[in-house]
Amino acid sequence: MGADAADLLASTLVDAQVDLNPHQVEAALFAFHSPLSKGVILADEVGLGKTIEAGLVIAQRWAERKRNILVICPANLRKQWHQELQDKFSLQAQILEAKSYRELVKAGTKHPFDQARVLICSYQFAKSKADDLRRVAWDLVVMDEAHRLRNVYKQSNVIGKALKEALANAPKVLLTATPLQNSLLELYGLVSLVDERVFGDLPSFRDQFGALNNAATVTKLRERLQPVCMRTLRRQVQPYISYTKRIPMVEQFTPSQDEQVLRDMVSDYLRRPALNALPAGQRQLISLVLWKLLASSSHAIGGALGTMAQRLQDKLGAALADKTNAQLSEELDKDYESLDETEEEWGEDGDDSGPPLASVAEEIAELREFQRLATTIRDNAKGQALLVALGKAFAELEELGANKKALIFTESRRTQDYLLQLIELSPYAGQAVLFNGTNTSDQATAIYQAWLQRHAGTDRITGSRTADTRAALVEHFRDSAQIMIATEAGAEGINLQFCSLVINYDLPWNPQRIEQRIGRCHRYGQKHDVVVVNFIDHSNPADKRVYELLAQKFQLFEGVFGASDEVLGTIGSGVDFERRIAEIYQTCRNPQEIETSFQQLQLDLSGEINAAMLKTRQLLLENFDEAVQDKLKVRQTESKSARNRYERLLMDLTHAELRDHAEFDHEGFTLNQTPPGLTPSDVPSGRYELPRRSGDAHLYRTGHPLAQALIAQAKGRILPPARIRFDYDAYGSNVSTLKALRGQSGWLSFSVLSIDALGLVEDYLLVVAITNAGEAMHEEDAEKLLRLPAELLQDDLLMQPPATLDEEVLRLERQHIQAVNTRNLGYFDAEVQKLDAWADDLKVGLENEVKELDREIKDVRRTATVAATLEEKLSWQKRQRELEDKRSQLRRRIFDRQDEIDGQRSRLIDDLEGRLASTSTLKDIFKIQWELA
Structure with missing residues (x-):
């Protein structure tokens, strides 16, 4: 079973709860293409499911019992990763951030990153715990949105350099739609994160590939990239995926x-140089939150102002500045749920220096006055606009033939409560459900309890109240409610493709957050066009310009794919763009200043999108559509065949082991009683299906406790030699190659060959059959024989197997070992070629330094020749001698350096040769004397 065969992923394909597309299987197999590979970059365009591709790789490593797995992603994608791995691959991951990390340490876990499970953390947190990461022998590290590390070759990229050093020896999968944006050096940076020996050092890369001025250089760079980087385009997968x-x-x-x-009063307040209510070290962060709450609703900003006033009052009375500052962000986080993620992304340093502060008492009085005004405003104009927009949008959905359901996003819990009250007084009363980070309301609890009763005894219930409440609320929205009002933090990671209307009641300034919101509905599997509603405040020129940028420059709200790769890739994490917007709100006081600042921002964005680099990316990373599509057709057939075969084998084994405990049909089985040795809590009775077709059937899969127990039970059986009669006619299908064998008899051997090479153990099933005439049957025919209905005969006529049977087994064993060795030799040769290219790169870099000195010496010699005075001539002669001495030293260093490079290459090859050595074991499972009726 080679690493390029869909059979490698067979059990993972069966267990994955997602309609896998051939390009996703192809990408996952690319990640496994060589056991000597240190990792890959999966660079599919946006919308093709890179998370699913990485999920397949993670699930396969998990199945191989390689359990030290880390996912590093932007902070706002952590929950999405957690949910995707749970829903689609039945993997229970753990999110590590400051709070959960501290709790684990407090509970006695000395090294929280060393847990033998799938862990998820943000880039910022990973950087802060680089020493912890370095300590773990990772089996796999996945980096999502990896383009933010593409400048790792620069000293200024602190996060990239820290992670590169900490994870130097870990096999990696990097996910990014934009591996190349402004410079070829970015491609060098990303590749060096995966494998330091694909290219030489940075100077040699610049020398060779800095200017792609001829076809030979492009071809050479493309060949270097092909083993490590794979990119699939949306147009190439159109036969498999339809987009709305x-x-x-x-x-x-x-x-x-x-x-x-x-708004004007609070805005003027926030623009002051120094404020008692805001800790200087978090001034930017908390100001951002307050600007967002001000735009959200009077209820949201009123609550925040009250919190700030109370904190200042406590500070005035108790003089506990540090305590007060710490608690302010915690209090705001209860309403603005994304604060912790925003804080982690902004990474603001605590600097409490600033201008002299005004009277605390006066500031408290101001805040109380702002709060009083906010609480007197009960109806918000934007709230009334929401009711109007709902009517228009529902009419549009009716035209599209889509469900009349709306997903409304707000950034504030208080605004969420206000919107629920507003809707309860509208024609949509009784049709709304809230969804947020805690989901502890009376409404959520009642929905959760009803969901528990409805799904009692099924594997829909995970036992995690948080996860199950989220599932219950989504199901309630799908089946009963018309409107879901969600906070951004609450709705991360959920799939709402049954809904076709997204309403941004509050609009984030980070384009990637908006893309993530819309992606809850506009995703693979969506059957209808998705309507996206936004609100514009007529009286606020900054709000209007923000919307124009997001709509026109980022193309977030219309088209087939939403924000383009080029634009989203340009802004990296989106945080820098968000900072720029916040700065405009913070500093611009009149329409002219606002307009000037936004024009400059748009100009900067345009300058960062490099058309020449887009063309270079196409040349280097994209393959011909026809070739890709042909390969995907093959992959679709292979993966479907592997999946179907594996499903059939699993169900056949289950049927054999559960014969007295279950009733089977074409779609699954009904377990009447729990088999001995298992508990009803692990394996409840009821309906089991593979794949699940009916709503409340248990999802049967390889990783299910029942399947695991039955596989272990089957493996543990001792199978002495026996006589077996196969019934060809009872099979019900024509097997032409066996038809000619009716009435004949012979011997069959079934054994497992395990080959250990390159750190991998591969198992092969060897099925060998011969007739009594001594003729060897084809291996496929021997396997087909075992599928026929059979009966056990009296063993008093059982004879000794002939020697030719064992000879045939040994022949097949040698054949498999030879095939594996030949394949591994190919991997070895490819790795040696890579090392040779790496060594040549480094030598070229050194030789180019000498050439540069030669050129400089010639220039100096020429200048000395035409010098007008003796003093000048002597000065240039002296300079020439210095350069020649430097060249001599460099040449000596080159010899030493070349010896060092050759030594490194030799050591690496010795290491590879050691890993190439293989061992094998052959284990007999059973031998039977057969006859075919």
Whole structure:
């Protein structure tokens, strides 16, 4: 079974709860293409499911019992990764962040990263725990949105350099739609994260590939990249995936006079150089949150202002500044649930220096006045605009033939409560459900309890109240409610493709957060176009310009795919763009300043999108559509065949082991009683299906406790030699190669060959059959024989197997070992070629330094020749001698360096040769004397 065969992933394909597309299987197999590989870059365009591809790789490593697995991703994608691995691959991952890390340490876990399970953390947290990461022998590290590390070759990329050093020996899968944006050096940076020996050092890369000025250089670079980087385009997978469009709608509104007064007063307050209420070390972060809450609703900002006033009052009374500052962010986080993620992404350093502070008492009085005004505003103009927008959007959905369901996003829990009250007084009363980070409301609890009763005894219930409440609320929205009002943090990681209307009641400034929101509905499997509604405040020029940028420059709200790779890749994490917007709100006081700042921001964005680099990316990373599509057709057939065969084998084994405990049909089985040795809690009775077709059937899969127990039970059986009669006619299908054998008899051997090479153990089933005439049957025919119905005969006529049977087994064993050795030799040769290219790169770099000195010496010699005075001539002669001495030293260093490079190469090859040595064991499972009736 080679690493390029779909059979490698057979059990993972069966267990994955997702309709796998051939390009995803192809990408996963690419990641396994050589056991000597240190990793790959999967660079599919946006929307093709790179998370699924990486999930397949993770699930396969897990199945191989390689359990030290780490996923590093942007902070706002952690929950999504957690949910995807749980829902689609039945893998229970753990998110590590400051709080959970501290709790684990407190509970006695000395090294929280060393747990033999799938762990998920953000880039910032991974960087802060680099020493912990270095300590773990990782089996796999996945880096999502890896383009943010593409400048790792620069000293300024602190996160990239820290992670590169900490994870130097870990096999990696990097996920990014934009591996190359502005410079070829970015490609060098990403590849060096995966494998330091694909290219030489940075100077030699610049010398060889800095200017792709001829076809030979392009071809050479492309050949270097092909083993480590794979890119699939959306147009190449159109035969397998149909995409729907996004339809934008804008609802404009004008705040009331009181709302505008409140906004202006709070805005002026936030723009002051120094504030008692905001800790200087978190000034930018908390100001951002307050600007967002101000735009959200009077209820949201009113609550925050009250919190700030109370904290200042406590500070004034108790003089506990540090305690107060720490608690302010914690209090705001209860309403603005994304604060912890934003704080982690912004990474603001605590600097408590600043201008002299005004009177605390005066500031408290101001905050109380702002709060009083906010609480007197009960109806918000944007809230009324929401009701109007719902009517228009539902009419649009009716035209599209989609479900009349709406997903409304807000960044504030208080705004969420206000919107629920608003909807309860509208024609949509009783149709709304709330979804947030805690989901502890009376409504959520009642929905959760009803869901538990409805799914009692099924594997829909995970036992995690948090996960099950989320599942219950999503199901309630799908089946009963018309509107879900969700906070951004709460809705991470959920699949709402049954909904075709996304309403951004509050609009984030980070384009990637918006893309993630819309992606809850506009995703693979969506059958209808998705309507996206946004609101524009007529009276706020900054709000209007933000929307224009997001809609026009980032193309977030219309088209088939949403934000383009080029634009989203340009902004990296999206945090820098968010900072720029926050800075405009913080510093610009009039429409002219706002307009000037936004024009500059748009100009900067345009300058960062490099058309020449897009062309270079196509040349280097994209393959011809026809070749890709042909390969995907083959992969689709292979993966479907492997999956079907594995499902059949699993069900056949289950049927054989559960014969007295279950009733079987074409779609699954009904377990009447729990088999001996298992408990009803692990293996409840009821309906089991593979794949699951009916709503409440247990999902049967390789990793299910029942399947694991039955496999172990079957493996543990002692099978002495026996006489077996196979019944050809009872099989019900024509097997032409066996038909001619009816009435004949012979011997069959079944054994397992295990080959250990390159750190991998591969198992092969050897099925050998011969007739009594001594003729060897084809291996496929021997396997087919075992599928026929059979009966056990009296063993009093059992004879000794002939020697030719064992000879045939040994012949097949040698054949498999030879095939594995030949394949591994191919991997070895490819790795040696890579090492040779790496060594040549380094030598070229050194030789180029000498050439540069030669050129400089010639220039100096020429200048000395034409010098006008003796003093000048002597000065240039002296300079020439210095350069010649330097060249001599460099040449000596080159010899030493070349010896060092050759020595490294030799040591690496010795290491590879040691790993290439293989051992094998052959284990007999059973031998039977057969006859075919």
